[in-house]
Amino acid sequence: MEGITDTSGQDTLTDTPGYDSAATERWAAEPDKRPGRTAFQRDRARVLHSSALRRLAGKTQVVTPGTRSHAWDASPRTRLTHSLECAQVGRELGAALGCDPDLVEAACLSHDMGHPPFGHNGEQALNDVAKDCGGFEGNAQSLRLLTRIEPKRFVKDADGDLVSVGLNLTRAALDAATKYPWARGGHPEDPGSPKFGVYEDDLPVFEWIRQGAPAHRKCFEAQVMDWSDDVAYSVHDFEDGLHAGHIDPNMLYAEPERADVFAVALGRYVPEDTDPQELAEALDRLVDQEWWPHGYDGSAVAQARLKDATSQLIGRFCLAAEGATRGTYGSGRLTRYAAELVVPRATRNECAVLKAVADRYVMQRAEQEALRADQRIVVAELAEALVARAPDGLEPQFRAAFDAARDDRARKRVVVDQIANLTDASARALHARLRVRPV
Template structure:
């Protein structure tokens, strides 16, 4: 963190087998108020009790609340429930492979914290807003939240001023939450990729996190988190789409529909050179399972069968990764940079097919584009109004950061930080308050 004296050191937590003192080090040394806990139990608790995690309850995952046909079935997943489910998947998969389960759970809980209102659509709109201050990326914003924005621990900078170091998590926890360990434009295979994990002004803490790590390589726990994320959202988005009535499982047997699904998947969820026949075979493997939710009609029996199908799918994908990884590395504990998570191609294709089904039938519905266009307008106009009025319109936390910012680029980043912190509803409310003639 720029301008902050590194007072890093290790506190004295209970043992964390498989992890050395560098892994359990914090940027700022602090005593444990409850001796006997491991460093990673502390990390998990801090993430779980954070305001940033709670705010995910107000951020849409895929199906917008209120779009289902029955009052008793009006609770689609949010970013918060997705994160909780991802954490459950990751904790068990990580533990089975010898990772510290609290460490993996903390990474899974925090992996989506930086997502702005309106999901990936809001992310793209905010990236346009932030083009003159380094862009916007949800994963880079998550790191920023964990290490700077979420108020938990403060230290004095070189001038004696108090500055936030965020949740002051361990090096291993921050590394495990880093899905893309490189800055903007530094993707190891595709420099033009929009995916990156750190903004320019957060590079000092990023360098500390990555001390001793191989360049561009995700630690093992981050790989477990990443696959758990894929598993959770592919399976649960499919489940939500069925509940909402947007997905008819019978259509997945029709050849034109299957071709559409493959077209959505290729390039977005699987490599460009993937043979569509591979995806057709992946879909066939799923549809041919006894537990597949054929003929889903929303009845209680059908809902129970669907819930069993989601459990079967999660188990299928996790066991595939666990088995292949164990075959490659044996039965010992796998941590940090001692292994790579091995996910069989067949499992990745099956997961990708589920993602493509939700994409095709939920995200690509005609009314969704009108909604997305309106959401982009809200983000753009909200940013325009805040830039024109700031510090008026900023919450106290961001107002003080705006006042202390050294230049226009830093002030713009503060405005982006505030917008990113908003829920869907609070973004619309602030937009209406600042631009009432457009509400």
């Protein structure tokens, strides 16, 4: 994004309480085609109408799209349905705390856009592929997609060439979608962490987004998005596991099963030094609730009870965060860097236990590991074939970027961008086409 000359864009209308003109500024100035909307309503509309959001319908959340365990089972959630559910949770929680609801919803809808086919498994495989060009991280890819790859807005650079600025969202919207506001190796507490939010290539726009922001600190809206993400996937992955018959609520009373769940949670979902007794108490608080899906058997009545339980859990987790945050900061409007989201430790432990239950009984099934091994092979072989044959196999958008790339590192990044854009099905189809050997 270097060399773009017009970086002073602001929406004509900046009447959103709690947000100044810097928050509603866009990288490239552009008039609103429908005057009367707020800057964040425009952001939400752009994300909602993007092809990147639609592609999430074909990307794995936990269970591969198109698979069903029983004839009566509802189709498993995809990255798209998860993003929509996260957005609903975030919009209401953000509004209750004084955030602009359209801003939080836009961040929630876009936070997973950069995730590749095959879920986190594909992310790890693509990180191996990209080790010589800066690595791969789904959140950094989301920023790259929002600011460069998604074709919505083009401007001229210093040389007069047209370059993409992606969806050209406001500074506040891009900041709210940034879960990890640091580059690779820049985690403030763990430099070895694989989590980061920006590639080296994208540092200019990242630095523009972060103007005036405290180093490494997530804005308040990003914290709301992050907690809404945790709430949505912990509750809904648990629900999907019950629907599919992989989770039996009765197992959560057996000590050996509980110990397995707590072992999964430690280090992955809670700090390693957490006392397992805390997790046991968290699980007990949940299973002791009247609305807990005791004896789930898949009947219509049981499904209705389960749906009520998911609503109760979401409300429980969000109200706990809302109450603790209001108890710390009072009743005013909380936006940008004026506050920190406060989530009680006990609530985080309850959420973590749900994540660990789904992890233990859904993601760790033997057939899932066999499927993940096959998916890693698809990603690795697809990358090998594209690198060897490029620009053959690249879509026109990425073919042009490949031809314009300045060196092998940049060309490798284009190949990674192409793979990340694919759905599960299109990744397999392209892999099959490129790996066919002549007779």
